[in-house]
Amino acid sequence: MTDQATPENPNDLAKAYDPSAIEEKWAKYWVEEHLFDVPEGAPADGSKTFTMLLPPPNVTGFLHMGHMFEHAESDILTRWHRMRGERALWVPGTDHAGIATQMLVERQLAKEGRTSRVDLGREAFTARVWEWKQQYGGAITTQMRRLGATVDWSREYFTMDDNLSTAVIEAFVRLHEQGLVYRGAYIVNWDPVLQTAVSDLEVTHEDRVGKLYHLRYPLADGTGSIVIATTRPETLLGDTAVAVNPTDERYLALIGKQLALPLTDRTIPIVADDWAQPEFGTGAVKVTPAHDPNDFAIGQRHNLPSINMLSKTATVELPGSKYDGLDRYVAREQIVADLDALGLLVAVKEHPMSVGLSQRSSSVIEPRLSNQWFVAVNQAPASGGESIAAKAIAAVKTGAVKFTPEMYEKTYNEWMSNIHDWCVSRQLWWGHRIPAWHCANHHITVARTAPTTCATCGSTDLTQDPDVLDTWFSSGLLPFTVFGWPTVDGKPTPDMAAFYPTDLLVTGFDILFFWVARMIMLGTHFMLDVPNPDGTPRKLADAVPFREVYIHGLIRDANREKMSKTKGNVIDPIEIIEKFGTDAVRFTLASQASPGADIPLNEARTEGYRAFANKIWNAARFLFMNIDRAPNSGVWRKRLAYSATQTPAKTSSISFEVHPETPVESRWIVSRLSTVCADIDRALKVYRFDEAAAAAYQFFWGDFCDWYLELVKLRLNFDEGDNHPGLITLGIFIEVFGAALRLLSPFMPFITEELWQALNEKLDESAMSTIALTRYPQASDFPSDPAAERDMTLLQDLINTIRGLRKEMQVPEREAAPIRIFASDPAVANLASANADMLAKMARVASVEIAPATLHGNGARSTSSFDVQVLYERQIDVPAERERLTRDLAKYEKGLTAANKQLSNEAFTAKAPAHIIDGLRKQSAETQILYDKTKAALEALPPA
């Protein structure tokens, strides 16, 4: 704790809150004390569990604002559930991130001027990647520790850990056994820079203006020609047909004829296929089965050969051809020029098109025919049952998995219903190697461990498939592999029994298909085979990887722009944290977080929440100062003892004592506390972090500091012995403050921990422990007191009215002035006289005079229940007062007219619900009073 005690400030907190002085200490404490580690298996005491999997960041990654946002939301929920007495488990880990990591190490090699990965060899290269991983990997998890994320570090995993790798192999082999994995030559998205296939999802599309070339292909018999249209003329070298639509009358006569393919010595047929659209281009399309997915399909339909004419690096690969070895774009220009020279270039038109780019390398994807491994997602397993996609669709349709916001269910269904087989092989070295072995006779043996002989021909000449699996294949298994799948005996492990299905997944929509959908597919597929803990067969509803998915928005900059390095508008979380403190940043994020909503980050807002932290800090200073002043009495110590023993497990038999003679502000604040507890719980249940944060903020600043803390200054007198009401008030003050800290703790863990422990220390509580393991305040813990709330509201009205009047009359800030209250209701008058000290403190009232009637005009301010005058020599500013009254009058008149018009509408009174009509009547009556009063006051003003 910082120690800047001064005679003026007889407490030991610094005058302003300095996050940097305390955050590291607590971050370290939370980790080192293993406070959030969760033991294996179900809790012995039968308490509920709450389980989440951290979306594993790439091992190469650094923390950005998006992580911090996601982690803040997740941590708020985890802390909240934990404080509610649940066994909260948040499992962290990192992903080996095949492509990203391999790229990074390759780049490093290049920078060192060392040999390429190919020269290094596979074994040495992967060793090098592991080395890199040990040394630099997992920067994010280090940063997470500093930010106080309450994950269970004892369970931290890496997707290439031995047990997880074994599970990946098991999953692949089982899919193969079920006939759901196959290998074949298909058109895939080829990244010529990374030299690997990538899945459809890893291709992003960009609109560009390209060129559409019209090329003439002469008939082989010399009787004519046909003009085709293409955007990629270089692929002409791989053409094996030209297709026209069977209904296209222009070409009917040509169907079946042979064309002399220009620049080659090959002839190719003209085929009829529906794919060719008469309206597009010339209506005739060249068919290149090896380099276009549609052409591949046409090739299949018409039994056309495929000519693979592009290499792995997208250069022309046609030995003997003059174009052999040319880059695809160089070849394009060359070929167009050559065709032009031959008079076969008919036209070149600008053509808007969408170009497929590799998400990782940004290179233009080249569709390429190659041998790849696929997961058959639409096929029923050999052993029976439904396809992977069917189960994944059912999981969401039946509500076993729920999305927030709900609209993502639609997106998910749409995608899942049109899903293609999943290309899972990658031509990389870093990742889980595919457990398949090829023999010299081109047979493939898929096995859990390296086989000695080929399963088909018995050959012993075996080499393992060089490819590795898509990173998302392994991460898609995580919800059950982290809990011990596959199990030796087929029964669930204790962890699986306790924590699967997990309760919630917090993630962004950017990995909805990549990861969320894959987890649902693989979870429902594999876990359906694992029986329930009691031995009964598992149902789909309990095979799902998580019961709920909460999808958050994107972090944007202050102008709602997406953050990107090229735009240079990236906000570094560490920087902003150093500037404002972790709690302030967390609160900023929470205060704007509602399902699906993007977060525009602007510093002004964070500045405001830094001020909020400072406010909390200073409220503590004030409390501590009073504790120091107070005699060492059991009265308030009992209060704190009560507070400190509030463990999450204690869920009942709690009663907070408030005596009827306790001053109104204390009864009021306790009642408000009850309400705000309910509000926060309600909001967090539906992921309205913004509403929860606003409720906590408003309560602490608006109610607790602005009103309670000021009023309590009237009560905290300790010079009359042990049972003085001041001590009772101090006890309530301590308890409400403690509860407020606990309420805020999930949102602002650092400052609340610091102050909670400081408070405990101050009260010599020996059983000190982290605030994170105390009970989350519940509405039922505190008595609701409608009478106190009503009285307090009236007093606040009175004080606000007097303040406004004083301001208008320009009564000097420090000068007290007498007031006169006119109220027809004696209860109002009584309340005012009984709380004259409150009025004096809050509105500088010198004395209160009561007049039993109402007053119209004469410099009074009015509400519907009272009029009040400030008795001061200075006259009110007549023109200003007239202006204000005129404005009010117009407002009331408008409201009155509208209300009365509606009330006299028979259709309204006949159809509207009673409470609406009553409400409107009441409002109309009140407005009428205000109108009359205002009108009278206006008339009473001296003439202009």
Next chain:
RNA sequence: GGGCUGUUAGCUCAGUUGGUUAGAGCGCCUGCCUUACAAGCAGGAUGUCGGGGGUUCGAGUCCCUCACGGCCCACCA
């Protein structure tokens, strides 16, 4: 081509199933160093709820339409 989504105060956003006079933070104006806090206190101003039409006793909220944004999916040579 298909789908989703947004437009509310100068700025960034709330506004639950349609219901009483639309809110918050920041910013702005005025006055205060009032012993927890100037990262503070008190008071104040600010809205044709994107345009138009419809349903309804009643619309920021539901429907249609237009305008301008944003996002996702897709095998348009």
